[in-house]
Amino acid sequence: MxxxxxxxxxxxxxxxxxxxxxxxxxxxxxxxxxxxxxxxxxxxxxxxxxxxxxxxxxxxxxxxxxxxxxxxxxxxxxxxxxxxxxxxxxxxxxxxxxxxxxxxxxxxxxxxxxxxxxxxxxxxxxxxxxxxxxxxxxxxxxxxxxxxxxxxxxxxxxxxxxxxATPDCWYVVIEPGVSVPTAAIFSDPDLTRDTKPVRISDFPEASTGFGKNDLQVVATKLFPPIAEAIKWLRQYGDARMTGSGACVFCAFSQEQQADEVLEEVHKTGSAQWKVWKAKSIERHPLSYLLES
CATH class of the missing domain: 3.30.230.10 (Ribosomal Protein S5; domain 2)
Known part of the structure; x- marks a missing residue:
């Protein structure tokens, strides 16, 4: 052992x-x-x-x-x-x-x-x-x-x-400097709870061009820094929030594009933000431990 x-x-x-x-x-x-x-x-x-x-x-x-x-x-x-x-x-x-x-x-x-x-x-x-x-x-x-x-x-x-299957791409992620309690989002009376279900066959490859984040409307109302980050990042693509927030992301096909956006953050973004890039991966790095 x-x-x-x-x-x-x-x-x-x-x-x-x-x-x-x-x-x-x-x-x-x-x-x-x-x-x-x-x-x-x-x-x-x-x-x-x-x-x-x-x-x-x-x-x-x-x-x-x-x-x-x-x-x-x-x-x-x-x-x-x-x-x-x-x-x-x-x-x-x-x-x-x-x-x-x-x-x-x-x-x-x-x-x-x-x-x-x-x-x-x-x-x-x-x-x-x-x-x-x-x-x-x-x-x-x-x-x-x-x-x-x-x-x-x-x-x-x-x-x-x-x-x-998901696109092979790079993501720029902004941490807006707030922490979002999930319960506050799901309990909000303004939360949309009746979006029409989709089928996995409705789209051949999942991407940020499909669908929306129903939690985003509530989160941006309760936490304005999230809305500010989305607005800024949408200059460069289809930016949106992940999960119940607070992080905001945008996809780029090339690492160089992500690097250019990171440079712009330091010039015109909020000083309260923490910003980084990450690459999409297909599998969990520890999956091999369960594949014997």
Whole structure:
């Protein structure tokens, strides 16, 4: 059994579109979206313990250890595999955070997915991808996607996933300097909840030219810096918000185009913004750990 696994990527996602098509009786919203993986994210490091203790050894501002999704994911996996001689196994988890909280990039969900994938390997629990996806859904609606491990058309609350081809491109992403609580967006009375459902066959290749983000109207109303970032970035293309916000992105076919926009940000963009570029990727970097 390996004793450690370091430099484990937890990549971000973008929602190329996000439609709210209804609401279930339990209050959860029904969604349709295309999830796009990008080559920017957090890094996690795992060191196996043999005293049964699960610890996050890195301080994360504003996130108590016990409520952190990475700790919850590790404990959930240990409980799920309790009949597999797991009592003595624990882990120290270090995390290098790069993705903002409340940014709509899926940072916490991706961290949790990477934790489940890595510990499933390190602890030799032997759970299949589908089993890990079911566990992940207990932690959050986006977690199964990252375990699924490839760009996908998603329905339901985000857990019904079908692989989809997406453009090979570069993205410029603006962090507008605000953190958006997802609950505030979904509970807003102005949120559109009846967008007509689409079929994956309606478009041969998912792109930002298809659909819209139904959450954007509410988010820009509640958080004006998001609207400012979208307006600025739309000078260069079809800019839009990802997830429930706050991050805003625009796609470019060539890296040079993205670099030129980054240069312009420093000249005319807001000093409050953090701006970066990322490349689209087809598969989760840790997918190989689930393909034995």
């Amino acid at each position: 390996a004793s450690s696994l370091n430099n484990c990527p937890a990549p971000a996602k973008l929602n190329l579109f996000l439609h709210v098509t209804g609401r279930r009786a339990d209050g959860y919203h029904l969604l349709q979206t295309v999830f796009q993986l990008i080559d920017r994210g957090d890094l996690l490091h795992f060191d196996v313990r043999e005293d049964g203790i699960i610890r996050r050894v890195t301080e994360v501002e504003g996130v108590p250890e016990d409520s952190d999704l990475i700790v919850r994911a590790a404990k959930l996996l240990k409980t799920a595999a309790a009949n597999r001689s797991m009592e003595r196994l624990g882990v120290d988890i270090r995390i290098e955070k790069q993705l903002p909280m409340g940014g709509g990039l899926g940072g916490g969900s991706s961290d949790a997915a990477t934790t489940l994938i890595a510990l499933n390997h390190l602890w030799q629990t032997g759970l299949a991808r589908q089993e890990l996806m079911k566990l992940g859904l207990q932690l959050g609606a986006d977690v199964p996607f990252f375990i699924f491990g490839q760009n996908a058309f998603a329905e339901g609350v985000g857990e019904a996933l079908v692989p989809v």
